Amino acid sequence: MASSTKSNAKSRSQSSKPSRNGDSAPLLNKDLPSTVDHLDLFKMMYLIRQFEIACGENYSKGLIRGFLHLYIGQEATGVGAVSGLREDDYIVSHYRDHGHALARGMDVNRVMAELFGRATGTSKGKGGSMHLFDVAKRFMGGHAIVAGQLPLAAGLALAQQYQKTDALTMCFFGDGSTNQGVYHETLNLAAIWKLPLLFFLENNMYGMGSSIERVRAGGIDFYPGIATYGIPALEVDGMDVLAVKEATDVAVGKIRNGEGPQFIEAKTFRFVGHSLADGQKYRGQEEVKEWEGRDPVLTFPAKLIEMGVVTDKEIARIKTEVDETVAKSVDFAEQSPEPDLSQIYNDVMV
């Protein structure tokens, strides 16, 4: 078990304050599985960061419309989690879904085109930012009714169980979704049916403008209470990509071993507002700055360099490559055609 994870077997509360002096040390041990490619993890986190920055810019230009929820700050959580999955596993996400979609390997151009509402988008421009889908990648949405994606994920897991595969479903949800009734319904259903479902809570401390402390009777830690559903739960530092990956590996291993649903709570933070319309009047800049001090897109490569795993040059090369990828995705989206109006009537029914 990673030093920076806790389980509900021996629960204790902890402060929401991020640690700045690394008492939850990232796992950069010699005995890490050789399948962990540190550069790939960094590259994906950096891609998500730059993609989201580009989204923000194009939202300001009016090229992306609607609601836009950026994943900036949470990259280590999504990348670490998704890196622990197989191709035949399903992923279900919430409305802050760009990071998960990219981590799953969805086409950067087509995701950007979807945000631009273009015909080349992943949903032909009919879905938008909150509704990204790629069934070939088993990425089953982008869902924008808070907690509504949880039973969908249970159904995908039910199908995997029914078909007697050892594939599983990973479902992301935020702290804001945990006060919906269907969250509790789904935990119970998954437990009594022993579904191969990994509940992945991204606790970023705020549901839109409401701090979790203000809206939840049980405080900021969820993982200790999950035992009441009979589901094992782990807490992990969501700013540490390797810790997230290791916790995911543990949970995934148990599910594939037939031990039923598992629960991971990653403590993380979005550095930006809930959406681009958010002035963040509900929280102090000091808190944001404190978390920004643990920015995984900065701290992870710094650590890799310090440990001698990679060089400055390799990091710089990756950044250049990713910057080009993101710039190209914006060009691709801008140059893509608007959907033909005849598309209005397609895809309603089979």
Added chain:
Amino acid sequence: MPEILFREALKRGLQEALENDPRVFMMGEDIGEYGGAYAVTDGFLEKFGPERIKDTPISEQAFVGAGIGAAAAGLRPIVEFMSISFSLVAFDQIVNMAANLRYMSGGQINVPMVIRAPTGAGVQLGATHSQSFETWLAEVPGIKVVCPSNPYDALGLIRSAIKDDNPVIVAEPALLYGDKGNVPDEYYEIELGKADVSRTGTDITLVSYGYGMRPVNSAADSLEERGHSVETIDLRSLNPLDIETVLTSIQKTNRVVLVDSARRTGGVMAEVAAELQQRASEWLDGPIMRVGSIDVPWPYNRGLEREVLTDAGDVLAAAAEGYGM
């Protein structure tokens, strides 16, 4: 043709699907060990086992959502509500999820799921168990809604619903489960989205669906006794809605009474009336007459409930008022 009960017709359709397609399974509250609140699934658990006949907790959102997910993954779930009034608890899943998934994924996801639910008043269950929300669901693009009025249609429609690749709501009028009707042994299906001209005539068209066909048939008998030739149309399907069949009939009869057994305001016949006003007013000899149950919460008392529920007298009164028949 052998006569069977409405509930037996449904049971036959479900059983065939479970026998013929391993992707088909059922979920719902007390459908297994208990045998179903209306005994439609009685004996299924023993026959098909707990993996395919899944008793659920009382968690409508969770098990409807799970049905949607299983359908998205390629299975063909049949989900049962104990009452269509309980669909309100799961409306988010039915509307936001099942109906929208295909469109918002750009056609990547299909949801071949059937939701069965007893609907309607008449058995003294009071306000929360007597409603007819097929009328609300029929408005939603992306789901189909059917409502059979007799055992023959129940079997034909449930067969087609299970084979359909879209989400289909099958609203089963609770008052009809014990009705008998002729059902042939030979295999047949009924196409979704097509109305049935269940009686042909030339003087007036009576349109309804589901339980509403009972007062319609009774009123048609009375009108014929008085020498009028009556055409009756059973919509069978509320989405897609087959307006063409109604239009064709009106061009012949020039008179129409639309009959909802659901509440009058906002019912399916409000939509039919609006279409007819626009497309058939030149054919009509009088106003488009519309009948529905009284717009109040459903009362428990037998006398009060009967007064609220649409009956043949209401239909005859409308024919008299609109067309002097």
